[in-house]
Amino acid sequence: MSWWPLIKIIPVKTNLKFVRFARFFGILSAVLCIASVASLFYPGMNMGIDFRGGAAMELTTADGRTLDLEQVRSAVDGLGMGDVGVQGIDNDSSAILRFQIPEGQEQAAVVERVRSAITAEVGTVTYSGVSIVGSKVSSELFTSGLLALGAAVVLMFAYIWFRFEPQFGFGAVAGLVHDVILVFGLIVLFRERLEFNLNMVAAILTVIGYSMNDTVVVFDRLRENLRKYKTMPLRDVIDLSINETLSRTIITGITAVMVLAALAVFGGVALFGFSIALMVGIIIGTYSSVYVAAPIILLWGVKRGEFAEEAKPIKLGMASRP
Numbered sequence: 001m002s003w004w005p006l007i008k009i010i011p012v013k014t015n016l017k018f019v020r021f022a023r024f025f026g027i028l029s030a031v032l033c034i035a036s037v038a039s040l041f042y043p044g045m046n047m048g049i050d051f052r053g054g055a056a057m058e059l060t061t062a063d064g065r066t067l068d069l070e071q072v073r074s075a076v077d078g079l080g081m082g083d084v085g086v087q088g089i090d091n092d093s094s095a096i097l098r099f100q101i102p103e104g105q106e107q108a109a110v111v112e113r114v115r116s117a118i119t120a121e122v123g124t125v126t127y128s129g130v131s132i133v134g135s136k137v138s139s140e141l142f143t144s145g146l147l148a149l150g151a152a153v154v155l156m157f158a159y160i161w162f163r164f165e166p167q168f169g170f171g172a173v174a175g176l177v178h179d180v181i182l183v184f185g186l187i188v189l190f191r192e193r194l195e196f197n198l199n200m201v202a203a204i205l206t207v208i209g210y211s212m213n214d215t216v217v218v219f220d221r222l223r224e225n226l227r228k229y230k231t232m233p234l235r236d237v238i239d240l241s242i243n244e245t246l247s248r249t250i251i252t253g254i255t256a257v258m259v260l261a262a263l264a265v266f267g268g269v270a271l272f273g274f275s276i277a278l279m280v281g282i283i284i285g286t287y288s289s290v291y292v293a294a295p296i297i298l299l300w301g302v303k304r305g306e307f308a309e310e311a312k313p314i315k316l317g318m319a320s321r322p
Contacts, residue, residue: 014243018290019235025291029178036185045187048083048197051142054100055111056131062124066092075121076114083195107132145201152205156212164219171296172215175288179211180204183281199274207281214249214289221245238294253286
């Protein structure tokens with residue numbers, strides 16, 4: 001990648017004092033997390049069709065011609081049905097449409113309006129398999145999504161505890177919880193454009209995996225440096241470890257954000273929310289590895305003896321004389 005001139009902007013070696021600002025960013029993170037949790041209760045997230053209920057139907061063109069999914073989506077979007085999902089099936093002439101039913105409106109009348117709008121936009125279409133997703137099913141999906149997020153955090157904590165030490169595990173989990181809460185806060189902040197649906201659950205799970213990967217890279221280098229620099233103050237070892245992994249972290253993060261930005265622009269409405277949540281989550285995950293997970297190690301402290309290498313006996317090349 002040396003041919004890419006932008007790589008040269010990132011210095012190979014840095015000597016930034018990250019721990020010096022740990023208190024300030026720790027307070028900032030705490031304030032943002034509290035605000036994000038409060039926003040979940042008011043005004044709350046804009047739930048998608050997966051968690052709020054709605055209708056689903058299968059569309060098939062009458063003459064077997066290709067069904068334009070964007071035309072179908074725009075026709076239903078014009079009716080103000082909230083979250084609209086259009087998924088193509090194996091043959092290009094069929095698709096599955098999902099949309100929300102506004103509160104207080106009769107389901108049959110709403111479905112008929114949707115059919116009329118699609119017919120006017122696309123042409124003659126055959127409808128089949130019309131079904132209504134009730135609130136009970138949506139509630140079960142919502143509960144399952146939250147359980148999946150909780151299980152992911154618990155498993156990540158167990159992995160870090162097993163691989164490192166308890167304080168490393170708590171630091172990693174604090175970073176993960178921080179990332180998840182702030183992504184939820186982002187969804188509430190931009191609730192007019194972002195809806196919480198199964199795609200968002202997938203995005204948050206991906207953020208958890210990315211954040212954990214970045215944290216493990218920093219912790220691996222920290223553990224190596226604790227063995228190498230046994231008398232260096234812990235805050236200096238943390239700064240050194242973060243600086244040594246900084247270029248790798250920046251390059252990886254920028255590459256991922258560039259791909260997600262392209263996906264957000266060209267991926268259409270269906271992938272916009274997923275891309276934005278994942279893009280911001282990667283930035284937050286990189287930040288939390290530096291200013292949430294690592295400072296907890298400093299506050300907790302480590303026993304240098306746990307990282308000391310065992311002394312190896314020295315083998316002499318010749319027998320000593322009496």
